[in-house]
Amino acid sequence: MKNVVITNPEELLSLEGKTLGTTPWLTMTQQRINLFAEATNDHQWIHVDPEKAAAGPFGACIAHGYLTLSLASDFLDQLIGIENLAMGVNYGCNKIRFPAPVPVGSQIRGKGDVISVEKIGDSLQACIRVTIEIEGSERPGCVVDTISRYSFN
Template identity: 35%
Template sequence: MRRLSGPDALPDLEGAELGTTGWREVGPAAVAAFAEVTGDRQWIHLDVVRAADGPFGVPVVHGLHLVAMVPSMVDEVLAVEGVDHVLNKGVERVRFAAPVPVGARVRGRVEVVSARVRPRGYWEAVHRVHVERDGIAEPVCAVSVTYLYRERDPRVR
């Protein structure tokens, strides 16, 4: 876990890898819950029998489920003190390179691509996350997330 005393330290990390998260299993219950919340109940994610004859031979995790896990991956490797809130400004450059079978383990490798000061006490940072699947050498997903870190007003406690 990398701890920063404030968002003004983010530019010093440009180009740096922050670390790798622990492994997380994406089991059938999580996939079913994601399907329920999003309404994406496609058989390729939920039906073991039908998926056996599908393109991957097994049910696979929703790609957007992997993307939805990215903020918690960033939070696992980076803590920025001295902020009163963090906003997710955007998700870009999402690429899926390989399927993730339901029940597989994934983790994130996080780096800071860029950081700059913005108006009204905000700092903007772009984090690139490569989602890795246990047993596969290359990342299965890559995504950039842009966060706005709002500096805490030192006059407010």
């Protein structure tokens, strides 16, 4: 289920400066971290060695920053649904930060804020800030300004 569903360019333009709400919580599991390590060949002990990580600076394994970032795509899809599209593409990101580590077992969710929406030719370009919150933490695990381009039918 999407937090916000739009069906035309005018509705997307009207979202500039608005908050899209939050997604349901997701548990950061060791299995997810290990699968990401396999996919990226990043087997650093702070991510994949629970015994060594328990004695390390974070007291447990933590998610890769780029794993946390990659979940922004899933969270964005939950935050906004865009219907009547000919095509939508990820165009890039502006600013990405990892303010806090995401420990294994923690609950995370995405919060969306529409920073800007502008016309680019026949398409619209939306910059949506996805803040990946960690339950019980004052600082988020990731803040990313995503850029997407949408062409409507």
